[in-house]
Amino acid sequence: MKNKQMQMIVLVCIGLLLFLVSGLDFSSIVLLNVEPWWMYFVILGIIISAYYFIKHSLEDKKVDDEFIEKEGQVFMERIQEDREKRKRYSEEP
Structure with a gap:
């Protein structure tokens, strides 16, 4: 189970990274020069929300x-009981 969780987390992180990079100019300087400083909190919030979504799902x-x-x-116990009842009834003279 841990392996599947780790794979899911890695895939989501890669997806988020590709999503972020696709809207940028493929330069790391763009991420460092975000004008409104609160955008870092928005990006962090998105990442944390994705993590908790995956965790809880x-x-x-x-x-x-x-x-x-x-x-x-x-259900299987009920089926077994029915089989035993049928077997008992069929064995009775």
């Missing part, structure tokens, strides 16, 4: 998978 997926597994187990 992975946690939600894990909870959903556990719930689905639990419900699937209950």
Whole structure:
């Protein structure tokens, strides 16, 4: 699971980097010469929001998978009980 999380984080970071670079002149000086200083906070906020979005979506997926597994187990137990009942009824004279 950790490997998938790391891959997702790396892919998102690369995507964000490409998104930022695509709108710029491909020069690192442009990032350092952002006129309104508060834009650094906006960029930082976007990155932090993306991180927390990925983090919480992975946690939600894990909870959903556990719930689905639990419900699937209950369903399989019911099927097994039905099979046993049918087997008992078919064996009765």
